[in-house]
Amino acid sequence: MSTAVAVDDLVPEKKSLWQKVKSIVPPANERKKLLPLGLIFFCNLFIYTILRDTKDVLMITAPGSGAEVIPFLKTYVNLPAAIGFTIVYSKLCNKMEQKDVFYSCTYPFLIFFGLFATVIYPNVNVLHPNLFIDKMATLLPAGFSAPLSIIRNWSYALFYVMAEMWGSVVVSLLFWSFANEITTVDEAKKYYPLFGMGANVALIFSGQYVKWVSSIRKALPPGVDAWGVSLKYLMGAVVASGCSMLGLFSYMQRKVVNDPDTGETTKIKTKKAKMKMGMKESAKFLMNSKYIRDLATLVISYGMCINLVEVSWKAKLKMAYPNPNDYSSFMGNFSSATGTVTLTMMLLGRSIFEKFGWRTAALVTPSMIGITGSIFFALTIFGSTFAPIASRLGTTPLMLAVMVGAAQNILSKSSKYSLFDPCKEMAYIPLDQESKTKGKAAVDVIGNPLGKSGGSFIQQILIFLVGNLALATPYLAGILGVLIFSWFKAANSLASQFDEAMAGSEESE
Numbered sequence: 001m002s003t004a005v006a007v008d009d010l011v012p013e014k015k016s017l018w019q020k021v022k023s024i025v026p027p028a029n030e031r032k033k034l035l036p037l038g039l040i041f042f043c044n045l046f047i048y049t050i051l052r053d054t055k056d057v058l059m060i061t062a063p064g065s066g067a068e069v070i071p072f073l074k075t076y077v078n079l080p081a082a083i084g085f086t087i088v089y090s091k092l093c094n095k096m097e098q099k100d101v102f103y104s105c106t107y108p109f110l111i112f113f114g115l116f117a118t119v120i121y122p123n124v125n126v127l128h129p130n131l132f133i134d135k136m137a138t139l140l141p142a143g144f145s146a147p148l149s150i151i152r153n154w155s156y157a158l159f160y161v162m163a164e165m166w167g168s169v170v171v172s173l174l175f176w177s178f179a180n181e182i183t184t185v186d187e188a189k190k191y192y193p194l195f196g197m198g199a200n201v202a203l204i205f206s207g208q209y210v211k212w213v214s215s216i217r218k219a220l221p222p223g224v225d226a227w228g229v230s231l232k233y234l235m236g237a238v239v240a241s242g243c244s245m246l247g248l249f250s251y252m253q254r255k256v257v258n259d260p261d262t263g264e265t266t267k268i269k270t271k272k273a274k275m276k277m278g279m280k281e282s283a284k285f286l287m288n289s290k291y292i293r294d295l296a297t298l299v300i301s302y303g304m305c306i307n308l309v310e311v312s313w314k315a316k317l318k319m320a321y322p323n324p325n326d327y328s329s330f331m332g333n334f335s336s337a338t339g340t341v342t343l344t345m346m347l348l349g350r351s352i353f354e355k356f357g358w359r360t361a362a363l364v365t366p367s368m369i370g371i372t373g374s375i376f377f378a379l380t381i382f383g384s385t386f387a388p389i390a391s392r393l394g395t396t397p398l399m400l401a402v403m404v405g406a407a408q409n410i411l412s413k414s415s416k417y418s419l420f421d422p423c424k425e426m427a428y429i430p431l432d433q434e435s436k437t438k439g440k441a442a443v444d445v446i447g448n449p450l451g452k453s454g455g456s457f458i459q460q461i462l463i464f465l466v467g468n469l470a471l472a473t474p475y476l477a478g479i480l481g482v483l484i485f486s487w488f489k490a491a492n493s494l495a496s497q498f499d500e501a502m503a504g505s506e507e508s509e
Contacts, residue, residue, distance in 0.1 A: 033256055034191050036248050037179055043245035044171045046202035047238050049339075051113070051163035053210050053331040054234055059160045060314060061324045062153040063130075064137075064145065067315040068469060071456030072146045074307070078161050079453040085169060089441050098181070098437075099253050102174050103246070109170065110242040112162055117235035120155050122228055127155055168448045176425045177440055178249070182257060185429045185502065190350070192422040203339025209237060211332030227324065291497050292439045295427055296447045297490035302365065302420065303451020304458075305483050306412060308476050309373045311459060312380060313405030315469055320402045338410045345418035358423060359495035363488065365412070365420040370484040372408035377477035379404050380470075427494060430501040 060067055092101045120127065133152040140148070150157045183191075213233045217226035287293070321327040352361045379386055383397045390400040428436050458479060462472035 030187060030191070033182055033252075034187075036252050036256065037183075040175060040245050040248045040252075042202045043241045043248070044175055044202075046206045047241050047245075048163075048167050048171055049203050049206035049335045050210060050234050050238055051166055053207075053328065053335060054231070055160040055163040056314065056331060057324050057328045058156045059153065060318055061322075061327060062149070062156050064133075064152055065149040065156075067311055067318055068463070069146045069149050070311050070314070071307075071459045071463075072150060073157060073160055074164075074456040075453040075460065076147075077150065077157060078164050079450060081161050081165060082168060082448075082450075085165065086441055089169075089173075090438060093437055093441075098177070099249075102178065102249060105174055106170055106242065106246060109162060109166055110239050113159075113235045113242075114239045116155070116159055117228075117231040121231055122225075124155055128152055129154075164452075172421075172448065173441060176421075176428075177437070178252075180425055180428050180436065182252075183429070185426060188422070188426050188429060192425060201339060201343065203342060204336045205339075206237075207332045207335030207337075207339060209332075210234070210335065211329050214329040214332060217328075230328075289435065289439065291427075291431070291494065291501070292435065292443065294490045294494040294497065295424065295439070296443045298362070298420075298424065298487065298494065299443050299447035300451035300454065301483050301487035301490070302369075302416065303448050304455040305366075305369050305373065305480060305487070306409075307452045307455030308458070308480050308483075309369070309376060309405070309408060309412075311456070312469060312473060312476065313376065313402070313409065316380075316398060316401050316405065320398055334406055334410070337406075338413050341410050342414035342417045345414045349418040349422065352419065353422075358426065358498055359492065361419045362423040362491045362495060365415040366484050366487040366491065368415040369408075369412045370480070372411050373480050374477065376401070376405050376408045377473060377480070380473050381477065427498055430498070 059065060059069060059073070089101070089105070092104060096104065130152060133148050137145070137148055179192075180188075213230045216233070217230050220226050220229060317330070318327070321330055349361070352364065379397075379401050383401065386400065387397050390397045393400065395403075428440055431439065459469065459472065459476070462475050463469055466472050466475070
């Protein structure tokens, strides 16, 4: 009889469908944090997707411009702006509370994007020095065409940099710093991949919104500035979403951060005193931290790898879609496809974290970029070899390269949003406050543009040495392989340090 009872005790109790669903839904105290966080992330990515699509159309299709301008923008404009912001951000962190830093850094972006559509763009013919640049172009060698294009279209270049900085500053730095402050590691493992799902619905909505705006431009009568109309629609959506995001952030400050029901972690972290360090001390502190250096290597490697492939793809994209309307419409569909694939990856992400752990999740993105990037470069280098295949598919080698490049970007970005970003943010949680605040600023705000500008600098050198981007492609493919190797090495090193930090954190508790 006792044996039968023992056997019955070993048989797991079967759960009903409602119990299974209920076990997935976060408890009320966690929902109070996670739902507004998910909505803030939704607004963030909705804005960033619109900005990302718009900045490419503005800069690449501008007079005398093209995809070749992007490496110069990222190296000589975006990187200095990122370094300057990090200096300002460090001083703001020493003088203000974190919530005030959030407001102080976000409002200038929204004001600029609103002014760009209503004041700057309608007056570009007056603001852009076209006659001066035309004269300089006749005096300087052809190699100066890209820098001259940036000066000619300086307001577009400024928009490009501000759009890039939104991703680094508001999404990567401000949002994730706040999320890490009020979220435990256990909550992050369970919900970071999932609440990102709701945010990536924003990619689908924003992509279709951009496409809808493109259709409005097509219907406008002759003589009407189509881009001027579309920019007002696009930037209107950006400002409205930004105000909604700030409203949600204000709600969390009033109703969530100081609520004892949301957990001890929230209260302790928000009340913890901040250590003050100057820029020199901060730089020395960060350079001496292997943990932060490995984190920076991950971010820089991603930026360099995606840039090496993306610029080559955008060069072919402009060849396929020289008209701004067609280019914008394609980018709208591209963003929607990215959102759809990312949603699927988000579902897989939670299982990968639970079954395989942080290390495996961190290695998915470099594997994805390495494999898909190799396929794209092979198609670009050996285009004539693939011509019969393209013909049988009813397309051209150019369009085949465009579609394969789009697939490469979609898969790379979806693995970044669903796995790379959550892995990176989880890595900050066991660190002390100083490492979180200034380490994150250095890694995200400087590391991200440094990676992109590093890739751009490599492209500039190769273009100078071999003549053009197409001839540089074989070398870019080889450099991609080297970067992927260093990425793998840093990820494995960081995984071991993360496990040790988590074990130490659990022992201290």
